[in-house]
Amino acid sequence: MPSFDTLIDSVPTGLWIDGQSRPAASGREFDVLNPATGEVLAQVADAGATDADAALTSAAAVADEWAATAPRIRAEILRRAFELVTQRKDDFALLMTLEMGKPLADSLGEVAYGAEFLRWFSEEAVRINGRVTTAPAGTGEIVVTKEPVGICLAITPWNFPLAMGTRKIGPALAAGCPMIVKPAEDTPLTMQLLAAVFAEAGLPAGVLSVLPTMDAAGTVAALMADPRLRKISFTGSTRVGSTLIAQSADQVLRTSMELGGNAPLLVFDDADLDAAVDGALAAKMRNGGEACTAANRILVQRPVADEFTERLTAAIADYTVGPGWEDGSRLGPIINARQRDRLAALVDDAVAGGARLRTGGAAVAGPGFFYAPTVLDDIAPDSTILREEVFGPVATVVAFDDEEQGIALANATEYGLAAYFYATRLDRIQRVSRALQAGMVGVNRGVISDPAAPFGGIKQSGLGSEGGYEGIAEYLNTKYIALPPT
Numbered sequence: 001m002p003s004f005d006t007l008i009d010s011v012p013t014g015l016w017i018d019g020q021s022r023p024a025a026s027g028r029e030f031d032v033l034n035p036a037t038g039e040v041l042a043q044v045a046d047a048g049a050t051d052a053d054a055a056l057t058s059a060a061a062v063a064d065e066w067a068a069t070a071p072r073i074r075a076e077i078l079r080r081a082f083e084l085v086t087q088r089k090d091d092f093a094l095l096m097t098l099e100m101g102k103p104l105a106d107s108l109g110e111v112a113y114g115a116e117f118l119r120w121f122s123e124e125a126v127r128i129n130g131r132v133t134t135a136p137a138g139t140g141e142i143v144v145t146k147e148p149v150g151i152c153l154a155i156t157p158w159n160f161p162l163a164m165g166t167r168k169i170g171p172a173l174a175a176g177c178p179m180i181v182k183p184a185e186d187t188p189l190t191m192q193l194l195a196a197v198f199a200e201a202g203l204p205a206g207v208l209s210v211l212p213t214m215d216a217a218g219t220v221a222a223l224m225a226d227p228r229l230r231k232i233s234f235t236g237s238t239r240v241g242s243t244l245i246a247q248s249a250d251q252v253l254r255t256s257m258e259l260g261g262n263a264p265l266l267v268f269d270d271a272d273l274d275a276a277v278d279g280a281l282a283a284k285m286r287n288g289g290e291a292c293t294a295a296n297r298i299l300v301q302r303p304v305a306d307e308f309t310e311r312l313t314a315a316i317a318d319y320t321v322g323p324g325w326e327d328g329s330r331l332g333p334i335i336n337a338r339q340r341d342r343l344a345a346l347v348d349d350a351v352a353g354g355a356r357l358r359t360g361g362a363a364v365a366g367p368g369f370f371y372a373p374t375v376l377d378d379i380a381p382d383s384t385i386l387r388e389e390v391f392g393p394v395a396t397v398v399a400f401d402d403e404e405q406g407i408a409l410a411n412a413t414e415y416g417l418a419a420y421f422y423a424t425r426l427d428r429i430q431r432v433s434r435a436l437q438a439g440m441v442g443v444n445r446g447v448i449s450d451p452a453a454p455f456g457g458i459k460q461s462g463l464g465s466e467g468g469y470e471g472i473a474e475y476l477n478t479k480y481i482a483l484p485p486t
């Protein structure tokens with residue numbers, strides 16, 4: 001493991017603009033905390049409207065040249081960045097553990113997943129195709145081309161500090177678009193290190209900027225009001241996402257929205273229970289439960305509910321809680337005190353409403369923002385905890401009677417990001433995977449994210465897809481050129 005101080009000292013803490021790290025125009029900085037200790041980890045430059053303008057100016061200066069750069073060259077830069085991130089996987093992993101809190105094993109998993117977007121889109125950069133067809137009436141040729149949308153803004157959340165950036169930066173750069181990233185204020189360091197790695201990989205100055213800020217609303221509003229910006233790609237809460245959709249109307253920006261989720265995980269009476277418990281643990285506890293795809297509601301058919309809940313409770317109660325860099329730690333802290341208190345209030349409210357606490361149910365005393373791994377069942381159907389994103393290591397278990405009721409409960413949410421189910425009968429697998437209202441369905445799998453697959457939600461979980469062939473289309477405009485008949 002790298003030394004904490006040496007690693008932190010190697011991360012640029014200015015704003016990354018025009019290929020270098022520099023102070024904010026205002027000279028302001030803000031503190032980044034280590035959530036496992038509550039102590040200050042680093043101070044980072046705090047961007048404002050003047051810096052937003054500087055980032056746009058540097059992006060505009062290179063936009064045409066980057067769009068005209070041969071796809072193979074764009075691909076090779078992305079590929080080199082993939083290799084450098086992979087070579088420095090221990091640095092990236094420890095940095096995420098220090099600023100976000102997740103255990104090192106989870107951080108290493110995110111480095112592999114996050115880096116893969118750079119490799120996948122390096123391979124997609126050379127496969128951007130249009131088409132040529134003869135008009136049906138023979139009156140001419142229809143030529144369809146794909147062009148980069150122009151300068152893009154990525155706004156990312158704190159829960160996956162690397163991967164939420166690379167799955168936007170990868171396709172943008174592959175498509176020929178400059179990108180400005182506004183990372184989450186709790187976890188700006190990982191993007192800063194990535195910007196330095198991209199410079200080392202040969203990315204021209206101005207193509208990628210990183211603007212940490214404590215004034216997300218003001219800095220983003222300045223960027224979005226500027227006609228040089230053409231697209232925003234946002235990952236975060238539905239509340240902020242819908243504000244940004246409204247704001248994007250002024251300049252008619254292209255938008256991609258990866259928003260909140262309230263994923264159900266159904267366990268039917270024909271499920272393989274060993275696999276279902278393992279899958280529920282992965283879907284609920286991965287990343288400390290701080291994932292938009294986390295199984296927010298575990299719905300179990302009544303004949304297997306008691307046995308399933310007992311086994312799940314025993315496994316969750318066994319999680320070792322502690323700083324993510326310590327050997328054996330399987331559950332790190334919650335990102336900050338505010339989120340920890342919100343989680344505690346959700347659990348307290350459910351228990352006051354009659355829910356049974358099977359394990360956990362309280363914050364952990366001592367430094368940092370830890371919350372005990374928790375399981376609740378017998379929850380009142382109208383409890384807030386079943387309607388809102390839990391975003392923490394709290395599993396809620398609800399029993400259902402038959403397939404129809406299970407599907408109705410699963411779909412009774414305004415969200416539609418991920419859904420999971422465990423069953424073995426083929427007819428049931430076919431019916432349920434079609435009936436679930438979600439952008440992604442895991443069948444006998446608790447982890448579904450893959451850079452080669454389109455990740456995205458329906459309903460209030462968002463617009464558009466990231467990853468797969470679909471991911472790069474979000475950064476391309478379609479142009480139709482009408483030619484005379486040959």
Ligand code: NAD
Pocket residue numbers: 155156157158159160164182183184185216217218220221235236237238240241243244257258259260261291292293389417457461462
């Ligand atoms: P958040 O919406 O509070 O913040 C996300 C980002 O938006 C941060 O960078 C923040 O600084 C910025 N922001 C906040 N207010 C803003 C404003 N008014 N204008 C512009 N930017 C603003 O979300 P969070 O708490 O950081 O992240 C957790 C949320 O992200 C959860 O709802 C989770 O489900 C969602 N998420 C979704 C996906 C997905 O792919 N669908 C992935 C990860 C997280």
